[in-house]
Amino acid sequence: MEYHEPVMLDESVEGLNIRPEGIYVDVTFGGGGHSREILSCLGEKGKLIGFDQDPDAAKNAPHDERFFLVQANFRFLSRYLRYLGVEKVDGILADLGVSSHQIDLPEKGFSHRFSGPLDMRMNSGVKQTAESLLKECDKRELQEVFSKYGEVRNSKTLAERIVKARDTMPLKTTADFVEMIGDLVRGPRSRYLSMVFQALRIAVNEELKALEEVLEQSGAHLKVGGRLSVISYHSLEDRIVKNFIRSGNTSGRIDKDEYGVVQTPFKKVTKKPITPTAGEIQRNPRSRSAKLRIAERL
Ligand SMILES: C[S@@+](CC[C@H](N)C(=O)[O-])C[C@H]1O[C@@H](n2cnc3c(N)ncnc32)[C@H](O)[C@@H]1O
Structure with missing residues (x-):
């Protein structure tokens, strides 16, 4: 069985506007579909750091010197980047939620369609x-x-x-x-x-808290012109991402200048979220609720 079919692969990776020599982070490595696409756009000197808190994801890690997998929650983004000696990056991609591999394994207990232990931990x-x-x-x-x-x-x-x-x-x-x-x-x-x-x-999995934490940290690590590309799967996640891009924080605080213009460290790359095409939804029904938001660090 396939580990996971990546959602909005082209749109989300194009959104990163990859520089071949850049450093990128895929905070939700999973089956590695997005990571492999990022690697294919990178040159010899480019680097990609993957995160996944599920140890199962490690078996999908590509044998590629430009790639490093961190087996940890992405809420520790800053801590691991510091450990790896990386201060600034050119782009961060997040494809939130669980993978098909996780949903389809009865022993993880994520789905009501199978009987399995009431576990539901990604880690x-x-x-x-x-x-x-x-x-x-x-x-x-x-x-x-x-x-x-x-x-x-x-x-x-x-x-x-x-x-x-x-x-x-x-x-x-x-x-x-x-x-x-x-x-x-x-x-x-x-x-x-x-x-x-x-x-x-x-x-x-404290998913919303972890999302807020990684977003808050992303601003400090993205270079000017660096991109944030986030795919969410339900309105709770999407609201957090949307508000973060709008304000630069997850506390709901909106800072305005003296003319009433909202001050934010991000520029929206697309006004509205991108959604999968009808063809993608037909091919991969699990993509149907996906929303992709892309922002650029100012
Ligand atoms: C939708 S899948 C990503 C699929 C991946 N983009 C691909 O193409 O195969 C989400 C993955 O992110 C991981 N994940 C979710 N929340 C996480 C978190 N807070 N920290 C680290 N990994 C997380 C899950 O374990 C899962 O493998």
Whole structure:
């Protein structure tokens, strides 16, 4: 089975406006589709640093002297660049979320379509799993996870059910969890369960926090004229990326000059986000929710 089919490959890599001698970072290496495309645009002296927190990604690392893979969360971007002696880079690419490899492996527990352990960690070295989260969070915390990260309409009822049933019903596998909440499904079953699973995954991996942290660090490392190319897959991620490009921070603060013009260290390269073509969506349905935003460091 293919590890992952890269999404908006040409558009996102073209967005980096690659200089053959430049230094680039792919913070979501995965199957390496975007990385291989970046390497094909680089000259002999170019460099590419990849990040992935999932150890499985390492097997996809190209044997190429210009490439180095960091097996870590991208929230530690600054720390690892410092360790590698790199201060400024010419471009950073992020293709957020999980890979097809991760979704399709039952033992990772990301999908309600397979029975597997309630794990959902991209990095199996961290402590919190979906199981521990479901067993340890109180009702209010669970409700917040489902409403904030999954926009699940009956999140309060769902949280109440989990808290009530978790001491008496088995809760070790994705099938146990689906069984526990099955009759609370509202609307199309697959969509409802996808949103519930998405919420848990985002919480387990602290995905939005990590995204904010890497964006905040990216500004300090991009050279003037350097590019940021980010593909997101749901509105929570896209909102963070959009606001960051607009303001240069993730706190929601908007700085304006005396004429009321917003001050930002980035220029939007495309006004609106780029979305996959109908052909790409047909070929790779998992690309359908993708949005690509490209910005240039001023
Ligand atoms: C959508 S896939 C990227 C696919 C890749 N662009 C390709 O062409 O194969 C996202 C990858 O990023 C990794 N990832 C997600 N969040 C991460 C984070 N905070 N730190 C490091 N890696 C992360 C996942 O483990 C996954 O392998």
